[in-house]
Every structure is written in C-alpha cells, then in structure tokens.
Amino acid sequence: MSSVDWSAPWFAPVAGAGRAVQGAQAAGLALPDALNAAAPGPLRAVPQAALPDGEAYEAFIADSASVPTRENLHDLFNGLIWHRFPLAKRRLNRLQAAAIAAQGVGAVRGPLRDAATLFDENAALLQAPPALWDALRARDWQRLFVGERALWSQARLVLFGHALLEKLVAPYKSITAHVLAAPVPLSLGDDLVAWDAWLAVQLDTTALARKPFTPLPVLGVPGWWPANEAPGFYDDAQVFRPPRAN
Secondary structure, three states: OOOOOOOOOOHHHHHHHHHHHHHHHHHHOOHHHHHHHEEEEEEEEEEEEHHHOOHHHHHHHHHHHHHEEOOOHHHHHHHHHHHHHHHHHHHHHHHHHEEEEEEOOOOOOHHHHHHHHHHHHHEEEEEEEHHHHHHHEEEEHHHHHHOHHHHHHHHHEEEEHHHHHOOOOOOOOOOEEEEEEEOOOOOHHOOOOHHHHHHHHHOOOHHHHEEEEEEEHHHHHHOOOOHHHHOHHHHHHOOOOOOOOO
C-alpha cells in the first residue's frame, strides 16, 4: 500500500488515526484488524471476503454492522471517515440500504442513491464567512481565492469523501470536491464531533435527491498548495471553470 504524507493539510482531520492504522499494518495486522484496533468506528471492519456473492455492499453493512474492507488506500480512507464521522456515515448507509430494499439494486441507482454515493465518495464540508460562500456559489474564483483571500484564515474546509482523499495521496491541480451547499455553522467551531452530528441531520432523502453540491478545486485553497501563490494559478479555465450559461 502506498505511503501517505499525513502532514498534508487536507489529511489533518484523519491524520492521527491514519498514522495509527498504518503503524498497526506495519506491525503485521491486516487492514480490517488495524482499523478495528487503531481507529474503531461504530461498525466493525471485516475482510472483503465476508461480503456474500450477490449481496449489495450497502445492504450488507446495514444488516451486519460490518464494513467489507479491501487492502487498499480507498478502503483505508473509508475506514478513517467511519471513525471521524460515524453518525453521518451511518445515516448515509441507512439511506442507501432503504433505497435498495425499496427498489432493488438495478442497473441505475436512481437520484437518491446516486447523490448519496457521490457524497460518500467526493464530498467536502465548508465553514466560512458569507463573502466566501457568495463567491463560491457564483464560481467567482478570482474573488473567492484572490480578492477575499484573507478571509480564508476564518474558514475551514474538511474533506469527507474517501475517494477524494485517495486522489490527494498523489495531488494534482484539477482535483475537485463536491461541497455540501449547506454552510457548516460558525458556532460549531473546530469541534468535528459537532460537525458530524450536524451533518447527519442534513442528510435526508429530499435534500440529497436534489444533489445539493457546488464544485471546489481543493488545491486552490490558500495554504493548501504552494503553487496557488503564483500569479495566474487561478487563470486556468480547465480547472477553475466559469458558471454554465443559462
């Protein structure tokens, strides 16, 4: 399994647990056992072989309180997010399992399962002053990252999607998160336990089916990537795309 630079700012919320899990792996534990020992979540990590053939992954988790886990970075980060955001992950799983029970698996997920999967894989949460939110919603990248740059000292971006975290093991400029359109309340401060409880309430069937996300190229965040200090970094329209024309 590839090494991870846990000092990178985007890994900060899971870095402590991540180091502990990889330390347990280095001592000889398989990833499911390392997660259970070093970063326990509300459910138990089990080997991928525990998932019966033909059974839906989300339904198995809901029924067994166990998370099938492969020996790779993708599932390492999934386990770390179960540890960091247990209430929100459990809520997402229950929504997915209920949809499967009602509609079956099928070739097409449907709007709720599609949105829940997108959130699970690629979402981020943003706590920021209103001026930053206004610029983000408008996709006014110059205002967001240049004109209002000083306000980022009052903001916090936390990555939730485990596929998003996996991509950032080998970062590249175009990596883009789907930011939940609901601002994290400033009153919650840095308390990620409180963020988790707040997020679990936001994740309901009606809201998710509307896909309430806005894109954010994460390496544009001030302080996250040295290259974004350079003039012209945000001029790349292939990454910092303007809003779609109506």
